[in-house]
Amino acid sequence: MRRGLLNASRVKRGGASWQRSFALRGRDRSDMAYEALDFYDIDALLTEEEKMVRDMVRDWVDKEVIPNIEDACRDGIFPDKWRVDLGEMGILGAPLKGYGCPGLSYIAYGLICQELERGDSGVRSFASVQGSLAMYPIWDFGSEEQKNHYLPRMASGELIGCFGLTEPDYGSNPGDMITRAEDKGDYYLLNGAKMWITNGTIADLAVVWAKLDGVIRGFIVEKDDPGFSAPEMTGKHSLKASVTSELVFQDCMIPKDRILPGVKGLKGPFSCLNNARYGISWGAVGAAQSCFNSTKEYALSRIQFGHPIASFQLIQNKLSWMLREITKAQLLAYHLGKKKDDGTWIPEHISLAKMNNVDIALEIARMSRDIHGANGILDEYPIMRHMANLESVKTYEGTHDIHNLILGRHITGIQSFTREP
Amino acid sequence: MAIGVLLKQVPDTTAKIGVSGGRVDESAVSKWSMSPYDEYALESALKLKESGGGDVVAITCGPARAGKMLTDAAAVGADTLMHVQIDSHDSIDSTQIQSILAAALERAGCNVVFCGKQAADTNGGSTGPGVAMLMGASCVSHVSEVSADAGGYLALRASSGGDERVHVSAPCVFAFDKGSEELRRPNVRGIMMAKKKVIETVSPEDLGVSMGESRVTVVSHSPPPEKPPGQKFEGADSVATVVSKLRDEANVI
């Protein structure tokens, strides 16, 4: 929020300003209320409960995330207070029922993602990984003991989870993963490495996908298990307020009761991804709304050639394109949410929404950056941050083109992921 | 013990207020919220309940739209919700609204009452002291903190020289200023519970209040008076002129 490249004398930096901005919290009633773009009145389709959840998260993002996000990005941390708050609000694992989980509708889960990502994709990533990628597999494929042991404390934010599927050499093609588990009678022995794992270093447990006798299985690895380490990956220009790590297993011994009994094969990780991708289709809308608001305000107040730039046709054309794409993205996300809620969805529906919504959000962020002129590169505006974040979002949870291939297979019945039959 | 909290739904303080046809256009209000001082009253009532038990009864008198605010109150912990429905605040005067609220409090069995020192729409400040008078209760105004104390309550209130801690026994009314506590956030569990909570909706007649005629009639609403165009003065000697204008023209000091 604060700094600027404008003043040569950057006297104050680092820790002090971090504390200072936390002190800014409180009900700042004089700030203008955030008005989300909702051209087709999606609001009218929401239940009272969904709106209350959405407003709760929206307020939290206004008060906790937006004033602090630039500091978090600069320091490359996910503030622990956010974990505590998300747990207290009770939105982790939103659509899961029982075991201390919220049991909200998929629409409500989508709205939560939308509001979190309006703040920052890193915050939404934290919630997606915790809820859809770590809690969900335990909830769906775990034993009764595993569910009772982990889920309530994950829902409250006390335990953080992560999801280890991608490997240094296998990204879009996880089926060929190298990480192996061996049954040693009394325990399993894990060997291999995962990469690009969100929350890895700060996680208390990891849901790790590894091959046992050639079949992909899910294992719960706890942070203190012998032979396990999770070094942080640094140097990201994107999702800077999110922790990304490697997971390294060197003769890592885990007890027998940590295997997820309920699933075998790629279906396990893919079911998790379905839920997370669904959330992303809403999250992208939030990031796009944030860019749109900033751009509209900027274009109306920036005067060039004697007139607000918003009065020029080229700018209006861009704004109208943004409005159009955001509105379509909202309708996609909402309709998909209804299908999730009534169980009539297929994974290809999700691919389409994830791919489309992230794509337009990224394009909107780039266009917004352009309209903000030089100011657009400053961290005074959320634009460049959203733009850089969305580059990750475009790649993770199935790259844009992998979703094209999923749809291509759906249309033609011919898979084109690989040349092998 | 029933702890009463009087809440009013008002346009959010960040909302634009427009006037059309001689009336504030309520349909153009983008967001309705609980009046800010009421939020502190509610927070303090919840704290009191947590420390000493009891039920927090949230009461509002207002049009149908105000029900949502009671559900919001339930989401942060209000136990019982009562909505006295009237068509509009325009057509009733202070004596009527106070009789309604006093009757609602009596029906709910509340002899400790929390409210805001004034609502953010009319910015009046009559409700707390007025209701207290009708209840035969003491009213402590400009309160920022309340706790249970030796058979009664200890309240921190603003006084001319600073703050004062005053002791008071029930029946009593606390009219809240900005409180010293941070307001709690709702959470999903609270929202789910709030959804199930029934709002008792009653009419003034149900409470045995015969409304009669309002003795105050709103003639019109209008936009605030236009400010005179800016004036520029040379030199520090003009400070005296500016100060007197601030006092007499602008009425801001």
Add this chain to the structure above:
Amino acid sequence: MDVTVIADSTDDGLTPVTAQLVGAATSIGGNPTVLCPGGVGASEAASISGVSKVISVEGDCFGTYEGGAWATALDSQATGDLVLAAASPRGRDIAASLAALRKIPIIQDATGLEVGLVVSRPIYSGKAMETSNVEGPCVITLRANAFDAAPDGGTSEVSTVNQSADVGLAVKEAIAKASERLDVTEADIIISGGRGMGEPSNFSHLNEVADMIGAAVGASRAAVDTWEEIPHSMQVGQTGKTVTPSLYIAVGISGAIQHLAGMKTSKYIVAINKDPDAPIFGVADYGIVATWEDALPALKTELAKL
């Protein structure tokens, strides 16, 4: 028409509002009787011209402030169909209690009063005005400085009445005001300094003015960025706080668009700047072209006179 005026006072005597209440009463043809709770300011009240009589209401209850008890004690002395009080914290409180006791309506914070009775007042924190008509007896509180004060020169009689009422509360502890500075988002008046203040230590002059009028102190971003001593929490503007006080005083601030974004909706804006072409003058209601070194001492002197 008999009008009862409840005098507005502090421990030091009457506030200037009392004479304004009298002025308002006489402007609509009223015949004001001034009630002085606890006897404070009775002789001062008697010297306000136009006052018909002053009643000093004395009793034990006036030793502890409780609006309801004070209203009860004053009630027996209040005559006429109209009671006027100040829209000060205590004035509003006593007036509302009295109205409820008498079961008559109250209108708070009026800025206009005409025979009829037609009352106007700001609503929604000044975003609109309301004009209403009251029939029969009522209580009205008046905003300070909205009405012309009655001049000095009265010579009315002062009578003393002993009248108390039950006080339901007891003061256990008085806590002196901590001189903690208000946050800019909470203040009704803000005085902000910019790079033109020269040195961060010069903000002490702004603090002094702020203390006199209960204002918060704000800053431009140039001040915040340049000086360690000026925290970001004071910054007003696009990347600082958005404020809408009744009065915003900008001192040594040029008025860059990003600063204006945070304060241009303030109700009144005063600018003190040595550069007559500074853009801040474009939004100022009252602009003073002067250095702060000259203007602030003068401001302190004038404010002290209020």
